[in-house]
Amino acid sequence: MKEVLFQKKEGLSALAYKEIKSMILANVLKPADIFSEAQLQEMLKIGRTPVREAVLQLSQEGFLIVHPRRGIEVARISPKRIKDIFEIRSLMEPEILRIGFSKIDRERLYEIRDEFLSYKGSDFNLTKSDTLHLSDLDNELHMTIVNSISNDYATELMISFNDYLTLFRASTTIENIRFEPSNLEHIAIIESILKDDVEEAALRLTDHLDESYKESIKIVMNIAT
Numbered sequence: 001m002k003e004v005l006f007q008k009k010e011g012l013s014a015l016a017y018k019e020i021k022s023m024i025l026a027n028v029l030k031p032a033d034i035f036s037e038a039q040l041q042e043m044l045k046i047g048r049t050p051v052r053e054a055v056l057q058l059s060q061e062g063f064l065i066v067h068p069r070r071g072i073e074v075a076r077i078s079p080k081r082i083k084d085i086f087e088i089r090s091l092m093e094p095e096i097l098r099i100g101f102s103k104i105d106r107e108r109l110y111e112i113r114d115e116f117l118s119y120k121g122s123d124f125n126l127t128k129s130d131t132l133h134l135s136d137l138d139n140e141l142h143m144t145i146v147n148s149i150s151n152d153y154a155t156e157l158m159i160s161f162n163d164y165l166t167l168f169r170a171s172t173t174i175e176n177i178r179f180e181p182s183n184l185e186h187i188a189i190i191e192s193i194l195k196d197d198v199e200e201a202a203l204r205l206t207d208h209l210d211e212s213y214k215e216s217i218k219i220v221m222n223i224a225t
Contacts (some may be wrong), residue, residue, distance in 0.1 A: 002123060016046050024074055025163065027170035031076045032185055040072070050203050061160070077168050077220050085161050086213035089198040092154065093145060093209065100148025112141050113190040115181045118220045128194070132177035134179055135169050145205075168216065178215050185211065 020040065032166045040051050055072055058064040062081065065073040097104070115137055119130065126134075139162045146158045185208040192201035 002022070011049035011209065011210060012046055013053040016040075016044055016050045017057055019044050019046075020051075020054055020058060021063065021163075022153065024058075025166045025170060026034060027167075029074050031074050031167075031171050033073045033074045036071050051204065064118060076116075076118075077171060079220050082213070082216050082220050085164060086209060086216070088157070090209045090213075092157075093142065094206050096149055096154060097145050097202050097205055098198055100150075101147070101193070101201075103148040103150075104193055105144055105148070106194060108144055109141075109190050109193060112137055112144070113187055113194075116187050116190075119179070119183055120187075121180070131169070131179070135156075135166060138182070138186065139166070141190070150224075165216075168220065171221055182212065184207070 020029070027146070037048065037051055037055065040055070041048060046049065054067065055064055059066050063075055065075050067073060079120075115133075119134060143155075143162070144160055146154050175201075185204065189201055189204045189208060192204050
């Protein structure tokens, strides 16, 4: 009986975590929003302990800040965290590409490339749905490269990066994001892989990460001011 109750509690904590995180990443709960634990319980229709455990986990991951006697705040986008993420990605991803080059899923790359190509030249006609799809494609391309080495630690790290960058994109207006240049960079990376030029692909990936960092840090500094 105790084991069943423990499993139920664990399940509710995981559900609360998933739901709160989804609301943050979808910008339903926005950076700098402050709310109470009771409000989250009411929104989720879940009890106090699972919500508290979910909040604790999300605070440890940097998505929430718990202010004693004040409430729970959605963390603001941090220039330092953006810098740290791109610094590690620039060190990690090109080397992963080289190591796992022969195992990168080419079939899926063809599909991702064609989806990027379908948006070519449409920078000024993008809907919110389009931007979310492009963000998902962006994440999937980079995950496809990272997954080529079947390293659980690298995969978990990349998922955490993607989550934070999804939050960043969700809190940014469409006009501020460089979709067209980024899409062309993604296509160039894919085509270099498809023609089996590992060093050209690694160079294009490095350049893409550098350009993405410059644009991201410029946007986040504007948000902060």
